[in-house]
Amino acid sequence: MxxxxxxxxxxxxxxxxxxxxxxxxxxxxxxxxxxxxxxxxxxxxxxxxxxxxxxxxxxxxxxxxxxxxxxxxxxxxxxxxxxxxxxxxxxxxxxxxxxxxxxxxxxxxxxxxxxxxxxxxxxxxxxxxxxxxxxxxxxxxxxxxxxxxxxxxxxxxxxxxxxxxxxxxxxxxxxxxxxxxxxxxxxxxxxxxxxxxxxxxxxxxxxxxxxxxxxxxxxxIPKRKAKALKKAETRTVFVILNDGKLALRKRDAEGLLGGMWEFPNREGELTFEAAKMQLAAWKITPTSIRKLPSLFHHFSHITWKLIGMKVIASFHAPETGFTWVSRETLQQTMSLPKAFSILLEAMDDSDSMEAKSEKEILTTLT
Ligand code: SF4
The missing domain is CATH 1.10.340.30 (Hypothetical protein; domain 2)
Structure with missing residues (x-):
């Protein structure tokens, strides 16, 4: 033509x-x-x-x-x-x-x-x-x-x-x-x-x-090719709070989300016992650990299944290597990739659900 x-x-x-x-x-x-x-x-x-x-x-x-x-x-x-x-x-x-x-x-x-x-x-x-x-x-x-x-x-x-x-x-x-x-x-x-x-x-x-x-x-037209299956990876992500501050660390400069901030995390789905051991290795003393709803984050070539753990810590050793920041500082001056910021949203949702059900129990009891 x-x-x-x-x-x-x-x-x-x-x-x-x-x-x-x-x-x-x-x-x-x-x-x-x-x-x-x-x-x-x-x-x-x-x-x-x-x-x-x-x-x-x-x-x-x-x-x-x-x-x-x-x-x-x-x-x-x-x-x-x-x-x-x-x-x-x-x-x-x-x-x-x-x-x-x-x-x-x-x-x-x-x-x-x-x-x-x-x-x-x-x-x-x-x-x-x-x-x-x-x-x-x-x-x-x-x-x-x-x-x-x-x-x-x-x-x-x-x-x-x-x-x-x-x-x-x-x-x-x-x-x-x-x-x-x-x-x-x-x-x-x-x-x-x-x-x-x-x-x-x-x-x-x-x-x-x-x-x-x-x-x-x-x-x-154009003809479609069968899509290659995406790789999947499970990670346990710790949203750690101490004195109202969140623990963050920088990712390696090379690779996926290179050089960006992240919540501390480990590959695989950790049990509570394994999570406690990991926190001890980071020299963090938890007073409570709560599992958050599982989430998925899709990159172009890989999907992460994210197992969130909300940790309230009473102590962290100065040498944790993490940066501790308030939510305000995080939101105003730092950039947290969506793969991690969705855990904050999940934590807020889960906190408000918990507060609501506590209120309902109290109302029923009084
Ligand atoms: S296929 Fe595309 S280029 Fe052809 S007539 Fe339709 S809109 Fe136009």
């Missing part, structure tokens, strides 16, 4: 002018803001990401601010978005730009692609949107849209599909409006030719020529 460049772009831009999304960074040409938006949008839906983006930009409005911010502030601003390596890469890239480019955002592909966390798609999106440079930005949205228009019945990561789509996108990219071209296709993929719901073909500017629609197979 052949696509005519002029009529394709005419239909695309007409649709975009009427139905494209209005996003906070789209009408700006500040490369720093577009850079932040593009990185935040990797792995995160637009609706979720917008309030994070606005808060991030209001606290760190320039690349210099980002380069100089503390890790704690950076992670606090990122808290809840997940995939924290994106935030660290963002800051490292800002520091490199400050050091090597005098704070001027690079306009050339070769410099941009060497920055941490920037791949082909991000470089193309930044260059085309911020500088109107003729680069395509091909992500999952574009592979899906073009595989449907062209009727390519292959999985989305299939090299043949990728090559064909890439060739077409390069040919169709208009040199005078590359940023609008990329943004319009991103919008079409997010709102019309969607991934997880039936595409709204009746509203699509390409319905008449779309091969998948003509054959009635739009929902079956």
């Amino acid at each position: 052949a696509l005519d460049k002029e009529s394709f772009n005419c239909a695309l831009f007409e649709w975009y002018s009427k139905s494209g999304r209005v996003l906070p960074w789209q009408k700006e040409h500040d490369p720093y803001r577009i850079f932040v938006a593009v990185v935040m949008l990797q792995q995160t839906q637009v609706a979720t990401m917008i309030p994070y983006y606005q808060r991030f930009i209001s606290v760190l409005p320039t690349i210099k601010d980002l380069a100089e911010t503390s890790d704690e502030m950076l992670l606090k601003l990122w808290e809840g978005l997940g995939y924290y390596s994106r935030a660290r890469n963002l800051k490292s890239a800002a520091q490199i730009i400050m050091k090597e480019q005098g704070g001027i955002f690079p306009k050339d592909y070769d410099t941009l692609i060497r920055l941490p966390g920037i791949g082909d798609y991000s470089a193309g999106a930044i260059l085309s949107i911020a500088f109107q440079a003729p680069f395509e930005a091909i992500d999952g949205n574009l592979y899906r849209i073009f595989s449907r228009i062209l009727g390519i019945e292959r999985p989305i990561n299939d090299p043949v599909l990728r090559r064909q789509v890439s060739t077409w996108v390069k040919q169709l990219l208009p040199k005078d409006r590359p940023g609008d071209f990329n943004q319009a296709l991103m919008d079409l993929g997010a709102t019309i030719c969607t991934a997880n719901t039936a595409p709204a073909c009746a509203c699509c500017p390409f319905m008449a020529g779309c091969m998948a629609h003509q054959k009635g197979i739009e929902k079956d």
Whole structure:
């Protein structure tokens, strides 16, 4: 099937002018803001990401601010978005730009692609949107849209599909409006030719020529691959309180949630006896230990089953190696990943249930 460049772009831009999304960074040409938006949008839906983006930009409005911010502030601003390596890469890239480019955002592909966390798609999106440079930005949205228009019945990561789509996108990219071209296709993929719901073909500017629609197979393209089963891991997590302060420690710098705060935890489901022994090894004297409801936290490649233990401690030796903080300090200045903060919520729920049932018993007795 052949696509005519002029009529394709005419239909695309007409649709975009009427139905494209209005996003906070789209009408700006500040490369720093577009850079932040593009990185935040990797792995995160637009609706979720917008309030994070606005808060991030209001606290760190320039690349210099980002380069100089503390890790704690950076992670606090990122808290809840997940995939924290994106935030660290963002800051490292800002520091490199400050050091090597005098704070001027690079306009050339070769410099941009060497920055941490920037791949082909991000470089193309930044260059085309911020500088109107003729680069395509091909992500999952574009592979899906073009595989449907062209009727390519292959999985989305299939090299043949990728090559064909890439060739077409390069040919169709208009040199005078590359940023609008990329943004319009991103919008079409997010709102019309969607991934997880039936595409709204009746509203699509390409319905008449779309091969998948003509054959009635739009929902079956791209072909889905059977999902690999996720690894599962059980961890016993200790929410330890001493004098109203919570015990936290830092995770290893490398690996999952690298360098982030966590509640002390151990692999496996510990019995009360084993939990007491672990607390003794940490030089913590418990006055009570209560099991919290089990929770699950899903990462992209692994699921954690979390067995929470609420521990009230009467003593902890100074050399525990933990950092003891109030809830207020934790909430205001530190970043606790969701995998652990859900245990605080579970503890609060369980405490209020317990208080309620105690009140009911007292009411019955009086
Ligand atoms: S007609 Fe339907 S399947 Fe084809 S590109 Fe448009 S929304 Fe996607």
